[in-house]
Amino acid sequence: MNQAAAKPTMNKRRKISRQTRQIVSTAGALLVLAIVFTIANPNFISSMNILNILKQATPIIIIAIGQTFVLITSGIDLSIGSVIACSGIVAAICMRAGWPVWLSMIAGLLFGAGVGVLNGVLIVYGKLPAFIATMGTMTTIRGLALFLTQGIPIGSLPKSFTQIGTQRNWLFNVPNQVWIMFILAVIFGFVLAKTKVGRYTYAMGSNYEATRLSGVNVNQTLIIVYTISAFLAAWAGMIMTANVISAAPTAGDGYELDAVASSVIGGASTLGGEGIVPGTVLGALVIATLRNGLNLSGASPFIQKMIIGIVIIGAVFIDRFRRND
Amino acid sequence: MKKALLFLVLAMLLSICTTAIAADSYTIALITMDSMDQHWLKVKAGAEEAVAELVAAGNDVKLVFDAPSTKVDSVVQASMVENQITNKADAIMVAPMDAEALAPAIEAVYDAGIPMILIDTLANTKKFQVIYQTDNGAAARTAAQELGKLLGGKGKIAIINAQAGSQTTMTREGDFRDEMAKAFPDIEIVGVQYCDGDKQKALNYAEDFMMQTPDLAGFYACNEGSTVGTGNAVDQAGKAGTIKVVGFDFSDEVKDLVERGVIQATMVQNPWVMGNEGVKAAWKLINGEKIADEEAFVVDTGVTVATKENLKDIK
Numbered sequence: 001m002n003q004a005a006a007k008p009t010m011n012k013r014r015k016i017s018r019q020t021r022q023i024v025s026t027a028g029a030l031l032v033l034a035i036v037f038t039i040a041n042p043n044f045i046s047s048m049n050i051l052n053i054l055k056q057a058t059p060i061i062i063i064a065i066g067q068t069f070v071l072i073t074s075g076i077d078l079s080i081g082s083v084i085a086c087s088g089i090v091a092a093i094c095m096r097a098g099w100p101v102w103l104s105m106i107a108g109l110l111f112g113a114g115v116g117v118l119n120g121v122l123i124v125y126g127k128l129p130a131f132i133a134t135m136g137t138m139t140t141i142r143g144l145a146l147f148l149t150q151g152i153p154i155g156s157l158p159k160s161f162t163q164i165g166t167q168r169n170w171l172f173n174v175p176n177q178v179w180i181m182f183i184l185a186v187i188f189g190f191v192l193a194k195t196k197v198g199r200y201t202y203a204m205g206s207n208y209e210a211t212r213l214s215g216v217n218v219n220q221t222l223i224i225v226y227t228i229s230a231f232l233a234a235w236a237g238m239i240m241t242a243n244v245i246s247a248a249p250t251a252g253d254g255y256e257l258d259a260v261a262s263s264v265i266g267g268a269s270t271l272g273g274e275g276i277v278p279g280t281v282l283g284a285l286v287i288a289t290l291r292n293g294l295n296l297s298g299a300s301p302f303i304q305k306m307i308i309g310i311v312i313i314g315a316v317f318i319d320r321f322r323r324n325d
Numbered sequence: 326m327k328k329a330l331l332f333l334v335l336a337m338l339l340s341i342c343t344t345a346i347a348a349d350s351y352t353i354a355l356i357t358m359d360s361m362d363q364h365w366l367k368v369k370a371g372a373e374e375a376v377a378e379l380v381a382a383g384n385d386v387k388l389v390f391d392a393p394s395t396k397v398d399s400v401v402q403a404s405m406v407e408n409q410i411t412n413k414a415d416a417i418m419v420a421p422m423d424a425e426a427l428a429p430a431i432e433a434v435y436d437a438g439i440p441m442i443l444i445d446t447l448a449n450t451k452k453f454q455v456i457y458q459t460d461n462g463a464a465a466r467t468a469a470q471e472l473g474k475l476l477g478g479k480g481k482i483a484i485i486n487a488q489a490g491s492q493t494t495m496t497r498e499g500d501f502r503d504e505m506a507k508a509f510p511d512i513e514i515v516g517v518q519y520c521d522g523d524k525q526k527a528l529n530y531a532e533d534f535m536m537q538t539p540d541l542a543g544f545y546a547c548n549e550g551s552t553v554g555t556g557n558a559v560d561q562a563g564k565a566g567t568i569k570v571v572g573f574d575f576s577d578e579v580k581d582l583v584e585r586g587v588i589q590a591t592m593v594q595n596p597w598v599m600g601n602e603g604v605k606a607a608w609k610l611i612n613g614e615k616i617a618d619e620e621a622f623v624v625d626t627g628v629t630v631a632t633k634e635n636l637k638d639i640k
Contacts, residue, residue, distance in 0.1 A: 052533070153578060244524035246553055251524065302489070
């Protein structure tokens with residue numbers, strides 16, 4: 001018992017230095033990209049384009065934060081993309097039924113959180129591997145999204161709702177959605193770094209059995225982690241629906257993989273125990289910057305896909321290599 | 326418990342069989358690529374109305390609709406076609422989701438002497454009587470003419486396409502480019518991006534194009550998702566009307582953007598006509614009439630150019 005108590009503190013000290021290094025290296029990569037793309041096209045560094053990048057990265061950052069929680073427990077959440085679509089649809093249906101915007105959004109967010117609880121329960125009590133459980137809900141929720149809409153996107157949403165995505169704020173002319181992302185990142189960054197839930201999340205990913213035996217309610221923590229992931233996906237769903245003024249049953253398809261890529265570039269490990277919110281935010285920004293910069297420099301869309309794939313492999317490879325030293 | 330379950334399954338099977346046998350008279354099967362896209366729902370609506378007309382005229386006809394629940398692999402669709410041969414459908418209408426994979430099933434229908442009508446997309450075989458489809462090349466050329474005229478024959482434009490791997494959307498891009506080069510040589514296409522029909526991605530790409538080329542004059546978007554995303558990007562950048570948008574396909578969202586003057590024109594296919602004419606052709610073939618002298622006859626159901634002016638008339 002004494003040994004078990006001593007070990008985490010040691011881990012923690014090492015982790016902090018590594019975390020700082022991770023943030024610095026990902027931020028460095030971002031800076032290099034910015035310099036290269038500015039040389040390719042000076043418009044890249046304009047304040048308008050920087051806001052564009054932040055806006056384009058917003059949904060991915062939000063879902064990647066949730067995915068980071070899940071990855072730290074050495075799980076995976078594949079249902080994110082479907083939750084994006086279906087929570088947007090739930091909110092849109094409520095709005096079309098005449099509910100106030102705020103209440104409709106709460107309905108959409110609660111729906112998302114509910115899927116998260118379901119994922120957690122399937123994994124904890126159903127004893128399903130996370131990959132299988134969330135793959136199952138991914139398909140089921142996508143089907144529900146299609147069924148609820150009968151395949152037809154829901155448009156004509158109230159203006160006050162669409163403003164949460166696009167309206168630029170008095171503060172630095174930044175769109176509302178970027179502020180929402182920022183607030184969510186701060187809240188969940190705090191949860192992961194400073195609260196009991198966060199510490200248990202790391203502990204479970206490092207050594208599940210030891211954590212369970214030391215009396216941590218691992219079941220409850222796992223359910224909370226999957227609920228956080230789905231809740232954040234529902235937020236992304238709100239924002240994406242507001243952005244295009246349309247709740248489409250096909251929205252968010254494949255976004256779960258962008259979330260994994262962002263987390264991993266930002267230092268999370270698919271083997272668990274590793275990952276921090278600031279790193280993930282930077283990781284998502286690297287991907288968004290890469291896409292935006294390549295678009296602005298006029299690169300072929302086919303080459304772009306190749307480059308992004310190579311960057312994901314390269315980022316993780318460099319990280320592994322450094323760690324082995 | 327197990328016995329009860331078995332009994333239930335047997336009862337269900339039996340009921341399915343009896344309904345199949347009870348289908349005296351004529352059955353026309355319609356198999357589309359999926360059952361979620363508005364496009365296919367309109368095909369189905371057109372077919373249903375044609376069948377309703379036949380029934381009203383005193384014929385005993387019914388329509389059986391089937392489609393993969395989502396865009397899964399074409400093997401599922403092929404087996405649906407084969408099932409309809411087994412069920413002895415009197416005519417089969419198919420929108421093949423894969424030109425190669427569906428060809429054997431389509432040939433099997435034809436070889437079984439069942440009238441074979443293709444909808445929307447060709448398959449890699451000549452063994453069918455007639456196809457009702459949009460000539461995507463012709464529609465793309467119309468789009469090029471519309472955008473060219475809107476821009477007065479000069480300026481820079483960008484293309485937001487859907488899937489890079491799909492014959493349909495690549496034809497919409499390729500023939501648009503050819504027509505632009507021929508008819509409006511002073512219009513420069515600065516680039517293309519593929520959004521996979523994802524509205525959020527289309528919006529991001531359109532923003533990036535406006536940033537890359539500050540004097541961009543127009544956009545051409547190749548399907549519903551691309552059109553909605555591009556329209557919203559132009560609107561949010563405050564460039565509605567300044568940057569001209571010509572799109573493809575129709576939905577409530579596209580309609581709204583046309584109404585607000587963000588999208589100047591959109592190419593609207595006529596899936597309803599495809600389904601409607603398809604059933605009428607099926608009925609003729611069932612009754613031994615001919616559609617055309619040749620087999621594998623192609624009918625272009627055309628596109629309607631929807632603008633602010635004629636918006637009310639678009640179905």
